[in-house]
Amino acid sequence: MAVRKTAKIKELLQRRSPWFRRAVKAIWIFFFVITIGCPLYIVSVKYNFLGLYGEMPSLKSIENPENDLSSDVISADGVSLGRYFSYNRSQVPFNKLSPVLVKTLITSEDIRFKEHSGLDAKALIRAVIGAVTFRSSQIGGGSTLTQQLAKNLFTLNPELDGSLAKLGRVPQRLIRKSKEWIISVYLERHFTKDEILVMYLNTCDFDNNALGIKVAAETYFNKQPDKLNVQESAVLVGMLQSPARFNPKAHPEASFRKRNEVLYKLFKDGYLSRAKYDSTKVLPIDMKFSVQNQNKGLATYFRTVITPELSKWCKENGYNLWESGLKIYTTIDSRMQRYAEEAVAEQMKIQQKKFNEHWKGQNPWIDDNKREIPGFLESRIKQTDYYRELVRKYGERGDSVKIMLNLKKRMTVFTWNGERDTVFSSMDSLRYYKHFLNTGFMSMDPNTGAVKAWVGGINHKYFKYDHVKQGTRQPGSTFKPFVYGTAMDQGYNPNQTFLDISPTFTLVGGGTWRPANSDGKYGTGEKLTLRQALAQSKNTITAQLLQRVGIDNVVNFAKAAGITSPLDPVPTLCLGVSDVSLYELVGGYSTFVNLGIHTEPFYITRIEDKNGNVVASFSPKIHGEAMNEHTAYKMVYMLRGGVEEEGGSSQALSKAVKEDNEVGGKTGTTSNASDGWYMGITHDLVSGAWVGGDERSIHYRSWSLGQGGSTARPIWDRYMQKVYADRSLEYKKGQFRRPSTPLDMTLDVSQYPADSTYDDKDYNDPNK
Template sequence: MTSEVKKKSITKKIITALWIVFFGGILAISLFIYSISINLNGWYGELPSLKSLENPKSDLSSVLYFADNVEMGKYFRYNRSQVTFDELSPNVVNALIATEDVRYIEHSGIDLYGLGRVFFKSVLLFDKSSGGGSTITQQLAKILFRTRSDLSNGSLNDVPVLGLVIAKMKEWIVAVKLEQSYTKKEIIAMYLNTFEFGSNAFGIKTAAATFFNTTPDQLKIEEAAVLVGLCKNPNLYSPVYEPKNAFHRRNTVLGQLHKYGYIDDIAFDSLRAKPIELDYDVKNHNDGLATYFRGTILWDLLAWSRENGYDLYEDGLKIYTTIDSRMQKYAEEAVETHMAYQQKLFDEHWDGQNPWRDEEGNEIKDFLINEAKKTTYYKQLKKEYGNDEDKIFDKLNEKKPMTVFSWEGEVDTVFSTIDSIKYFKNFLNTGFMAMDPHNGHIKAWVGGINYKYFKYDHVKQGRRQPGSTFKPLVYAAAIDNGYSPCYQIQDVPVTFEVVGDPPTWTPSNSTGRYTGETMTIRQAMAQSLNSGTAYVMRKIGPETVVNYAKRLGIESPLQAVPALCLGTSDVSVYELVGAYSTFVNDGFYTKPFYIDRIEDKNGKVLKQFVPKTGEALSSETAYAMLHMLKGATELPGGTALGLDRELRTDNEVGAKTGTTQNFSDGWFMGVTNDLVAGAWVGGDDRSIHFKSIALGQGARMAMPIWEIFMKKVYADEELGITKGKFKKPSNFSIQLDCEEYNRQQMNLTDSVEQVNQFDVDGIQ
């Protein structure tokens, strides 16, 4: 055989071998990919099912809405909201394609040309700047289905190099499936909705709001370039924490836009010279309107979600509340305006002295030490140092930098734990709630002065002695049992027999004296005379009052004792506002509620909430109580005569102030035809209070909040809250004309003097 023939034979064998290797390689790769797709012997880990590809799971924030469809806040593990492709600015789409996948429109999930380029430059030429070969679809597959996480691991994934190859193959398979299941536009939107941009911003909608206070459809070219730049590495190119890196990365993206013709020379030169201008704001539950309300409703939503098989933090629920964003804003402004002023009065009143006092007015010893022992930090130190109190309190007195609340804004200071307790205990706090009495919808909720620093909610969570604001519940029980607002009493001492030492109890008026005057119970309630309420309590008995209070929605424990008539049992603002609303609602109690409906992420109504209601009083009693409450704003000596005349002009206003015995609690309840609202003001600790009734009364501490709020509400015509008269029942027969009532009483067998005598049979 000649040498030429031998050469041809060898060449043929080589070519044949190469073809065998080529086709064998293709076959081997195909079998390898197929074995991965079916997870042969559990070697590779499961791939997403077709069903999951059609409905890919991504954690969606649940969104809370005001009644007027304004977004209130979110509940999330990852702060994410979705947008459609049509809601994206072309600037974002162009920047993403130009930077991450310039042949995105042409390939079907895998860019073979890009892979070839990476292989040639990286493997053959050792060029580390060649970039990656992953397409946008592959990146989405990796993020969405966590192909490289432990959740998809098989027994071969831990093998060095092989594990990485398996993961990459999985991304290819999922990418191709995604391309088959979705349009190019849908994949772009899904990628941008899924990516974590840093600063707790998951998805382009949240990122646009966090970094630039805008929406995805309004992003400018340079803003889009910053956000797309984060897709390479959110930490390394953060415009907040790595501004230089972010600037260079943004310009790289701008360079890609220029390279592929999305922007011209002039635009490129202009934009790359501009500094990054952020409008940065990371959303959290301490910010925005209705922070206390959001904290309260959370527990209801968690319970509902658990009972109905939803995850509040992942399933993108839409919760529509009854709170009105405008009224909430007015309520928070009213609280801020008055409480800043009230705090100034309080600080001047004590003039540097500690306000925690016992019943004799003496400073409570070891108050700060006892408060420190309630803290989590003390309990941690207790575990570390045991019973060594000296070491524990050395740590508690150790100074450290911290930021504290003030009415002029946050203040950076150096405090010890004991210092901070002393500082914060000097603040007065508040709770305020307003509701529509006709349907039970709560319209505004302010649980305190600042949610970030004072988490305790004083609307529903907090319960304090209501003082005289409980008296209308006593009078309501009496009127529903046949008494008239014109029923006459005398302002004289009323004594009860009680168990204990001494065996009797005689409540005194706030002034400490009695006038002896004969007056109607309407006058007595208007002036908030304790003698009048005590007399009525003695006539109808404490058990009757407790029964009616429960019918009016008071769920807090009430002691059936004579002192209950002065509001000695703790109740909440939430409960009292609900009770007073019964008077406006024709005697029907409607439990205050705040969730209107819950929808899923697609807008399907999952639950429509309806108020719980029931008849508590006759409609005649309810209207008579409105007449009683108006006495505070109409009669001489009425405790609410100080209300701005503007609110009382062409308007019927019922009101009741409340002050506890040591001035720890100041209350005000205001009732109009469209809105019922109540406010409490006091120290977080009952021992913290004003020294005298001059400043420590409900008319000074709490009434201005209601007054400021209502003036703002009436000024906003869009709310539809108008001045007017209370609706009188058509069958009303209770005599409100006291002169006529007295003439009728003269015809009865008993004289007025006999009516005013004490009925010992009523003592309980």
């Protein structure tokens, strides 16, 4: 009977149609492909069999994934001042993500993220169905967050493609997807779910050069990732599928719809109540958009100036400033930097209005005879890159260059009331910007050398040149303290009296020179103390001191105090004719306040790598005793005279700064008023301001309008008001440090050096 049944089954099988046999064969082939072929394929991809598939990332690189990271410049109070980046990306740890952001991401992009091991079978089946039915957008994709992280980190790297990938897009995509699966499994084995999630968010592109969730939150909402609310989280998560398409800045309506789709998923999942969902979905996208670049943020000029120094350090130590994710800690205080930038903006807006009214209908570039310089703009346009580009294209002698320079085009220009769109030619633009006054401001702690604020100009986007350290100009009377300091060092006393009479210098090349005071007169014959003379900025008495103490000694004293620019050993040195930088002057005045110890201004304290390891530490460079403490304190007392003496150039400072406070200061103005300066000192802050045109020929016609007391002093005063109003700052009102040993500054003529230049009859002779 059994034999009969077997024969019957055999007969039935033989009666089956050919399609049945083919189906059985296909099933066996499918079985072998799944059980043997797929594993073999995966192994061959993993080990790059015959070089067909391209190299896989090493296990080490998977465990320590590398991606380009921006380097962050951080203030002394822990605020990011800005970044150096090729791709603007910055890492954030998991504990700095808002819980609502994490929930939104998982709910919207990978609901089974906590359950799967890198690959989600249900999602893969769903993706296949979507592809077959052409409903992928409705059904969803098959990639998990882990797979998307693998793609972000490795699989899109063309350097990892093998020879098969060159056959076309289909094999390339298949191989890359296979690598994505393999890497996903490795990631799941070597990282926790939280680590995978935060790595994913740190590597996502959010358009507008915002790579990573930290930069995205800052760019679109001016927030840190741990402060994002549910609607903001939904906007950013919604961008993940197509950053450009759902960019809330470029496509607000599409972003709004996508945000609400994400919110609906949260409602379906039970995270949002019906009431919360209904109220949230109607809210507009409250965006605070700001693309990050070197023209944005605090201390833009400072970051630009220190770039070469940082780049040099990175090159010497094997880092890339733009891609290594360094953290560069500085001495800049973000609050003080903000106050400095505010003070500059407030006062320069006022100053520019005065300047425009002063030159209304006229051009401000003038020669020594106060006549407009002919061909000024034509000569300056030839110094631009655009002009040189046109010459290369059209030749220097043709009319095409001139035509292009005068061709009108749309552009955005700087104004003190915000950017303005206009239609200008290149010549129009040059003429427009040459009418602006510019500025520089720096503030430092004289006791530590730490630079606390640095403003190199009025707007970094439109005026790139730094007027703190890069630019040097004639300091005018702000150089006089180094002449008086030399005298104090030689034993002079602030209370010694001199007559206001101009001395005569015999010049090396022949002829003589006599300095006049700012009023154009050669003195009044009035008897003044040295403190009064400095307070009133008497050129005549400063010149007398220069004759007595020796020009070379003044040069050496200034160098020891911190002036590094070349100083010409000529009689006019006493009036500040040798160019110096604001950076040098602030450092030099700080030497007085620091009781004679010259500490070079410094601004970088340490550098950390992307993992938080300190790779470099920096300390202030202390150059030792530039002058004895008695000399230094005499000069502090002398500079206080500008505030305390009748007729002092600093008496106009606000009560808010002077009251219950020891303050010193010195104005400075060049002879044609092209440079206005103010240097102010307190017991714990030395700050300086410069105001002038980017070119020396651009200035007020009136000396009184362009003097430092009118242009630069208000910036310093406003800055100090803001600093003192902030009780969170350590910088308070107080008294200057006194020398460790007593100092008698009463008038005792016997202690002074012999008068080698004048006697009593000389002082009474107006011809001498």
